[in-house]
Amino acid sequence: DVKVTQSSRYLVKRTGEKVFLECVQDMDHENMFWYRQDPGLGLRLIYFSYDVKMKEKGDIPEGYSVSREKKERFSLILESASTNQTSMYLCASSFPGETYEQYFGPGTRLTVT
Amino acid sequence: GQQVMQIPQYQHVQEGEDFTTYCNSSTTLSNIQWYKQRPGGHPVFLIQLVKSGEVKKQKRLTFQFGEAKKNSSLHITATQTTDVGTYFCAVTYERSYNTDKLIFGTGTRLQVFP
Numbered sequence: 403d404v405k406v407t408q409s410s411r412y413l414v415k416r417t418g419e420k421v422f423l424e425c426v427q428d429m430d431h432e433n434m435f436w437y438r439q440d441p442g443l444g445l446r447l448i449y450f451s452y453d454v455k456m457k458e459k460g461d462i463p464e465g466y467s468v469s470r471e472k473k474e475r476f477s478l479i480l481e482s483a484s485t486n487q488t489s490m491y492l493c494a495s496s497f498p499g500e501t502y503e504q505y506f507g508p509g510t511r512l513t514v515t
Numbered sequence: 516g517q518q519v520m521q522i523p524q525y526q527h528v529q530e531g532e533d534f535t536t537y538c539n540s541s542t543t544l545s546n547i548q549w550y551k552q553r554p555g556g557h558p559v560f561l562i563q564l565v566k567s568g569e570v571k572k573q574k575r576l577t578f579q580f581g582e583a584k585k586n587s588s589l590h591i592t593a594t595q596t597t598d599v600g601t602y603f604c605a606v607t608y609e610r611s612y613n614t615d616k617l618i619f620g621t622g623t624r625l626q627v628f629p
Binding site: 405433437444445446447450452460489492494496498499503504506507508509 | 619
């Protein structure tokens, strides 16, 4: 079974702090994704990566950066957390190509105070 | 960016009633996937549709892809309390430069009353 894990289920940070969200997958997937989920807005893509050290902006990259130093690990970084970044963050992975489904991690609920 | 509209946003049904959610795009789709997210859980893949007019069934769930490949529906017959959750469609567009990227709909939250 594919397993996607995220470093924290719940996280509380202060405004201005640097925040790291980690995601690890064990299925050797090339693609990895970071989404945020907000009520009524569905899942919005922040960044994705299709290979080690490769990244591409999604629909809402502002205020975020990512790092992919190893194939299995994809990190989301909030350089200076703000209250409007309070959200559920979901990581996903997949094989390349449109016919492959995405496997999601359990999510990290981040609260910025 | 491109948007995918999903309706309704919420649906409350009595157990045993049917339920349908619709996913609509103004642009021709390459394919569509459906995901289910249980309360407190994460999205889980249900199915993928690729061909125009395609219909697929999974027990009480029926998935359809429109003839023009611009819309899709998920129909649940005789809902059960285990069907509770949010259902998302997720699409890729024809002539998209990057087909690895899914665009998710806003989701339909289903509540089933026993």
